[in-house]
Amino acid sequence: MPFGLGIAKGMMVTLRNLARKPVTVQYPEQRVTQNPRFRGEDFVWYEERCTGCASCAKYCPQGIIKIVTSPSGEQTQEGEKYKLETFDIEIARCMFCGLCVEACPYDALHMGTGFERAMPRKSDLVITVDELRASAKRPSTWFRPQLQDRGYDPASGEEVSWQDAGREATVAPTYDDMLKRWVEKR
Ligand code: SF4
Ligand code: SF4
Numbered sequence: 001m002p003f004g005l006g007i008a009k010g011m012m013v014t015l016r017n018l019a020r021k022p023v024t025v026q027y028p029e030q031r032v033t034q035n036p037r038f039r040g041e042d043f044v045w046y047e048e049r050c051t052g053c054a055s056c057a058k059y060c061p062q063g064i065i066k067i068v069t070s071p072s073g074e075q076t077q078e079g080e081k082y083k084l085e086t087f088d089i090e091i092a093r094c095m096f097c098g099l100c101v102e103a104c105p106y107d108a109l110h111m112g113t114g115f116e117r118a119m120p121r122k123s124d125l126v127i128t129v130d131e132l133r134a135s136a137k138r139p140s141t142w143f144r145p146q147l148q149d150r151g152y153d154p155a156s157g158e159e160v161s162w163q164d165a166g167r168e169a170t171v172a173p174t175y176d177d178m179l180k181r182w183v184e185k186r
Contacts, residue, residue: 033155034113034155036113036140036141036147036148036152036153036154036155037140037141037142037148038113038115038140038142039096039098039111039140039142040096040111040112040113040114040115040140041091041094041096041112041114041115041117042112042113042114042117042127042135043089043109043110043111043112043127043132043135044109044110044111044112044135044136044137044138044139044140044165045087045108045109045110045132045133045135046107046108046109046110046137046162046165047084047108047132047133048162049106049107049108049162049166050084050087050106050108050109051081051082051106051108052067052069052081052082052083052084053105053106054067054069055103055104055105056100056101056103056104056109057100058103059099059100059102059103060099060100061095061097061099062093062094062095064089064090064091064093064094065087065088065089065090065100066086066087066088066090067084067086067087068084068085068086069082069083069084069085070082070083070085071083084129085129086128086129087128087129087132088126088127088128088129089126089127089132090125090126091117091125091126091127092122092125092126096111098111098142098143101142101143102143106166107162107165107166107167107168108162110139110140110143110144110165111139111140111142111143112135112138112139112140112154113138113139113140113154113155136159137159137160137161137162137165138154138157138158138159138160139154139160139165140154141153141154144165144167145167146164146167147160147164147165
């Protein structure tokens with residue numbers, strides 16, 4: 001690259017933005033359209049999918065997810081399911097990176113879409129297991145390509161079941177596919 005071209009390119013970007021008309025939105029009376037992939041400050045959790053494995057907590061770079069489980073006495077034939085006693089997310093320190101969602105092996109945890117949870121006290125910025133249980137099941141389409149392909153928009157208010165929100169809704173192989181891949185090819 002010739003000397004100075006990079007600076008000229010950078011200056012062009014600055015000049016273009018200097019000439020651009022500013023966009024002003026009178027929030028909260030006016031609102032911009034939110035992208036369905038927006039990673040909000042709430043979380044959508046499907047308890048029936050959650051095994052209490054705590055992968056989400058282990059992968060969180062901030063260490064802000066606290067999970068406490070106990071034996072539930074349910075589904076003992078399958079090895080017994082854990083009961084979630086605590087599932088706290090301290091969102092005051094959350095950076096909404098979504099790594100917890102990516103780490104969940106069962107697609108039980110999804111990013112939400114909210115952004116208006118300002119609180120006077122930092123200690124109130126904790127999402128508890130009760131809140132997760134009660135929250136509307138309107139996940140962000142981020143990391144959920146099948147929801148995006150379907151044109152789902154959480155802002156529409158429509159709730160989705162875990163069957164529709166999980167990635168296996170579209171990518172799960174059929175029994176015949178698995179037979180070919182894991183049995184007949186070996
Ligand atoms: S979004 Fe990122 S920072 Fe927030 S809880 Fe999940 S992994 Fe942690
Ligand atoms: S939300 Fe997912 S990763 Fe977290 S404990 Fe439940 S199953 Fe495990």
